Amino acid sequence: MAVRPVRRIYVLDSSPLIDLSLGMSRLFPIAGVWERLAEMVKAGQIKMPQEALNEIRDEDLTAWVKRQAGMVVPTADVIASAMEVVRETGLCDREKTQTDADPFVVALADVLRETAEAPLLEDIDVVVVTQELPKPSKLNIPSVCEARGLPVVTLSGFFELEGITAALSSIP
Amino acid sequence: MDLAAAEKGLGSNPGTIMSWESGKADPTLAGLQKLSSLYRRPLAALLLGAPPADPLRPPDYRTFDGAQQTLSRDSLVAVRRAQWIVEKYKDLELPIRADPSVALESAGAADEKMETVAEALRQRLRVSLSDQQAWADPYEALRVWRERVESIGIIVLQLPMPLAEIRGFSLASSLPRLICLNRSDAIRARSFTLFHEVGHVLIGSGGLCLPFDSIARSGAAAEERQCNDLAGAVLVPENQLRALVAGRELDANIEDASLESLAGRFQVSKEVLWYRLRRLDLISEQTFSEKWPTWRKRWGHTPTSGGAAETAVQRTIRQLGRGLVQPVLQAEQVGAVPAQQAAELLGIRAKDLAALRVFAEL
Numbered sequence: 193m194a195v196r197p198v199r200r201i202y203v204l205d206s207s208p209l210i211d212l213s214l215g216m217s218r219l220f221p222i223a224g225v226w227e228r229l230a231e232m233v234k235a236g237q238i239k240m241p242q243e244a245l246n247e248i249r250d251e252d253l254t255a256w257v258k259r260q261a262g263m264v265v266p267t268a269d270v271i272a273s274a275m276e277v278v279r280e281t282g283l284c285d286r287e288k289t290q291t292d293a294d295p296f297v298v299a300l301a302d303v304l305r306e307t308a309e310a311p312l313l314e315d316i317d318v319v320v321v322t323q324e325l326p327k328p329s330k331l332n333i334p335s336v337c338e339a340r341g342l343p344v345v346t347l348s349g350f351f352e353l354e355g356i357t358a359a360l361s362s363i364p
Numbered sequence: 365m366d367l368a369a370a371e372k373g374l375g376s377n378p379g380t381i382m383s384w385e386s387g388k389a390d391p392t393l394a395g396l397q398k399l400s401s402l403y404r405r406p407l408a409a410l411l412l413g414a415p416p417a418d419p420l421r422p423p424d425y426r427t428f429d430g431a432q433q434t435l436s437r438d439s440l441v442a443v444r445r446a447q448w449i450v451e452k453y454k455d456l457e458l459p460i461r462a463d464p465s466v467a468l469e470s471a472g473a474a475d476e477k478m479e480t481v482a483e484a485l486r487q488r489l490r491v492s493l494s495d496q497q498a499w500a501d502p503y504e505a506l507r508v509w510r511e512r513v514e515s516i517g518i519i520v521l522q523l524p525m526p527l528a529e530i531r532g533f534s535l536a537s538s539l540p541r542l543i544c545l546n547r548s549d550a551i552r553a554r555s556f557t558l559f560h561e562v563g564h565v566l567i568g569s570g571g572l573c574l575p576f577d578s579i580a581r582s583g584a585a586a587e588e589r590q591c592n593d594l595a596g597a598v599l600v601p602e603n604q605l606r607a608l609v610a611g612r613e614l615d616a617n618i619e620d621a622s623l624e625s626l627a628g629r630f631q632v633s634k635e636v637l638w639y640r641l642r643r644l645d646l647i648s649e650q651t652f653s654e655k656w657p658t659w660r661k662r663w664g665h666t667p668t669s670g671g672a673a674e675t676a677v678q679r680t681i682r683q684l685g686r687g688l689v690q691p692v693l694q695a696e697q698v699g700a701v702p703a704q705q706a707a708e709l710l711g712i713r714a715k716d717l718a719a720l721r722v723f724a725e726l
Binding site for chain 2: 205206207210211213214243247248249250252267268271274275278279283284285286287288289290291292294295296323324330
């Protein structure tokens with residue numbers, strides 16, 4: 193039996209974009225990565241919740257994200273799912289005095305997994321991208337994703353999955 | 365913030381929030397976003413099944429009986445931010461230095477009289493009297509004192525709070541220990557508050573404090589008096605003060621200018637010097653009491669210093685101190701902490717981390 197191709201949709205936390213915008217000095221130096229990301233946004237393969245955009249305070253990066261039509265998903269579209277995530281898992285930095293996008297990232301992945309329509313003869317795989325790392329007994333995006341059966345990768349894992357072998361260029 | 369104030373801030377009709385809380389009506393997203401901004405809580409926190417419990421506040425030493433008093437929104441936000449910093453610091457597994465009280469005990473200061481404890485602390489902080497007398501002004505004094513306190517593993521913040529309400533607080537229930545000074549306070553008063561709060565940290569309880577105001581208050585908690593004594597003894601060592609005033613006539617008629625000149629030798633205020641003179645029995649209680657109330661009236665009106673043309677990076681160093689900034693930047697630099705989390709903890713844009721690294725001398 194033939195294996196059906198998988199179409200991946202990535203849900204981005206703010207941290208991978210911030211690391212990428214800082215030059216990823218420790219990883220993957222190549223040009224063209226922003227153009228490649230823009231193409232993937234156009235193809236509906238990269239999404240980010242509004243709350244994650246709110247965590248990005250760098251003007252250039254915020255402007256780049258806002259230029260990518262369809263990338264940012266409004267809070268209204270995920271708030272019901274975010275409430276489930278918060279109540280089921282407790283994933284919420286309640287004492288923080290600023291925005292906390294973590295539950296919205298997981299919520300958007302949940303929503304997309306339920307609603308994204310796959311092209312004919314393809315499977316959909318929703319993957320969360322965050323620079324947070326799984327740590328034993330720590331409640332964070334990777335641990336909650338793991339418990340919900342959502343694949344989670346770091347930026348380097350994302351590059352690997354997409355066959356991007358290098359990536360350093362300034363935000364266009 | 366009570367419901368009425370929240371509804372006013374929200375611009376909604378009376379009863380709106382109550383109807384949301386009781387489930388009689390569903391909140392709008394715009395309403396939740398406004399509430400999130402008013403309460404300085406993330407939107408996600410408003411989605412919880414029950415309101416988040418306030419973390420345990422340190423003991424309130426601003427009252428006679430230690431009962432918790434209401435704090436204004438600005439003070440509450442400062443306390444919550446400090447508590448969040450401590451939790452985040454642990455969560456990110458940043459390096460925690462030895463418990464500062466252990467370090468002091470090893471210097472042989474445990475169970476000794478306050479002057480001995482203060483001397484052991486000065487030695488631990490590596491500040492000699494000649495160092496202190498060489499400082500150009502009280503700004504340099506506070507900067508050096510703060511760095512030395514940070515060097516024994518205590519985070520020292522400076523955040524704005526209403527001055528009449530709180531001059532400083534400390535968190536000592538877990539490592540890392542943290543002290544927060546009121547950025548609106550006079551510069552010399554901040555040095556006194558710093559060591560008052562070091563006292564609370566060494567005792568191990570932390571506290572919300574109005575150190576100066578407790579000096580002449582009958583019924584002030586014993587711990588407050590101890591912490592004031594430690595602050596005075598560290599800033600104005602006994603032997604040097606006795607030598608300085610030997611043969612001088614000290615009474616309530618002494619000019620403020622003369623006192624300020626003496627106080628300047630230690631980069632402290634005349635009030636601290638006067639307090640030390642009393643504690644060392646170099647002036648009588650009556651002499652002390654004749655002068656003290658005349659200054660007391662002005663404490664609420666001390667001018668705020670600095671702030672002009674300050675960059676975000678400079679402000680971060682001033683507010684959070686190198687004791688917090690350096691370990692966060694070091695962890696980010698080696699990839700142990702994502703840039704986003706480092707920037708979030710330090711309250712700056714991620715792209716300012718590089719400039720902050722230069723300022724923090726990394």
